[in-house]
Amino acid sequence: MKASLYLVLATLFWSGNYVVGKASVASMAPLELTFWRWALAAVPLLFLAQFVEKPDWRAVLRRWPALLFLSALGMSGYTLLLYGALGYTSALNASLITAANPALIVVMAIVLLGEKTTRLGWLGICLGLFGVLLVLTQGELSRVLSLSINTGELLMIGAIIVWGFYTIIARRLDVPAIAATAVQVVMAAVTLAPFALALNVQFPDTPAEGWSMAYIAVFPSLGAYLLWNLALKSIPPGTAGNYLNLMVVFTAIITVALGTPLTLVQVLGGTLVVAGVLLTGTKGRARAKGKAGLNAA
Template identity: 55%
Template sequence: MPAVALLVVATLLWAGNYLVGELVVAAVDPLSLTWWRWVLAAVPLVVLAQVLERPDWRAVARHWRPLLLYGAIGVVGYPLLLYAALEHTSAASASIINAANPALIVVAAVLLGQAAAHWRTWTGLGLGLVGVLLVLTGGSVERLLTLSFNLGDLLMLGAVVAWTAYTLLGRRLGVPPLASTAVQVLLTTLVLTPVTLAAGLTAPPDAASWWSVLYIALGPSIGSYVCWNLAVARVSPTVAGVSMNLVTVFTLAIAALLGRPPTLVQLLGGALVIGGVLLASGVRARAGGRGA
């Protein structure tokens, strides 16, 4: 599967994480939700890595220290901060702050010498950011200016920083991506278990909550992380960062399926986001004459 397609699948599944996560944190605390997420996902990830990559597990295990660090940042840090943020702020507000992620990844990658920012990159980044702001504010400047940063907003900023670090660090290790994800999950789950038990593990209280947790374990946890790690190894940090804006577009699409169709402004914002992703990734449309 092309790397851009993998990024699309990852962001689609993560869009569901925002909507479902906002509902689940009303019944399950963020630490417990993060623990359930990875406990349920750990074994399937190991099986997938073995079937698809057949890695040398001894060689992978020799990298356990950096893998534990990466896992603490991206596997635990990002979702834990996200779910904690959703206790105090809306999914829409969290998504607006998450739109800063591409810019932060671009700036960090350039500063670290991992990427060169060309006009197409910055233009695509700008289009994507404008599209996200249009979608989330309904085209109202007043709504944009009146957004305030509460505790949830600050926690979401921390999540953005965590994902930026995870994206950039994950490119350097040279471990097969699925095996890397699986070992990160195993190591961080082992460390997280006593902490979660000591803090008081909360179980989903009803069937709906269990189904929601199961979706988070299978979709955003297994599907998204596998697709993301496969793609990040093949694309630049700037392309990976800009693609994160698609989370907002897919969130609106899911809402439409639930009976809340998008407005004209939302459609325009979605077009700008998709155009920005394609521009930054170097995908160009064919001229009309060539398509004949």
């Protein structure tokens, strides 16, 4: 039950990141947003890890190759792709593409970890991917053949592939969740620092940028990544991935509340995606093999 609540809150915080990030990229570059996001979150996360878990930091750091790889995927790679995408597409479209991630994670779990699914599960995967195609092509499926898809949406496809690998690998990491998240964040801030210096990245100097960075540093950075990693200790990657579809709902609610209307294609595509994930997540996925490390606690 706690793990489910963690995943719901994580997706809510990430949904806000889509909306705030979309507003922020108008005046801040993706590298600028990504660097300050992790630089501001790094020290608080280290203190939180020490206070809650009191980990053996030497043992944690012995896993530095895996942690560095996860940091490059989930903290640097995914975030840069996300903010890059938001410069070209809407927050809602970005969240709708993210909603394909559960299907992608299930496929990755099947290929990489030996998880099993049924024909109903495959139907759900196909239904969800069809819904994403509707959004990508704005209802004109022939655009797929001509590769006439928005640059931002292509960047989001890259982002969800990166996040899929992050989820699969993080699930098998035997490091305390908060400590693992903290070290990954520190690594992201350190590895991005030379690029930030080279590009003369400045700290946000307007109230709007300051409040945006405060939200991004506290909720989608500290809160969401921490809760996601905690949940992955007791929930399989495919199951956790299903919760990402709540981002569509949360982002749509926030978008409408801010006065942006939904299009029929967005509503239809989102409905198909969520329906597909429900099929994949509730009835479609068979029980995983024990040796794959996917049994829920």
